[in-house]
Amino acid sequence: MQQLIVRGDPGIRKDAVIDYDGEEQVCFSIQRQGDYHGPDEVQLWCTIGTPDEREAFEKRQYVPHWLDVESVDADALDVIAPRGRQ
Numbered sequence: 001m002q003q004l005i006v007r008g009d010p011g012i013r014k015d016a017v018i019d020y021d022g023e024e025q026v027c028f029s030i031q032r033q034g035d036y037h038g039p040d041e042v043q044l045w046c047t048i049g050t051p052d053e054r055e056a057f058e059k060r061q062y063v064p065h066w067l068d069v070e071s072v073d074a075d076a077l078d079v080i081a082p083r084g085r086q
Contacts, residue, residue: 001028001049001057003067008041008074015084018048018077025049026084028057 004020009032012018016027025048033043047067049057056062 001047001053001062001067003064003069004046004048005069005071006044006046006074006077007071009044010074010077010079011082012044012046012077012079013083016079017081017084018079020048020072020077023050024080026051026054028054 004025006012012027012030014027014030016030018025018027027046027048029047031045033045035042047057047064
């Protein structure tokens, strides 16, 4: 599990499936930053992980401040399913 900061809005929402670092990741939560007083473009702060990490996320069996943080441009993000698989 890790934090991913997406610069720009690729159109993803909670439970989106993305290809990040060559692996399918699920966006467990997304916080939208910068709509009003932030940078020139919006940032999405996403908690992502593999599907088998969902239970640990839901039960809060992790420390958010200790997650690795990486950032990526919205154009470089491969979106598989923008709102989760249906």
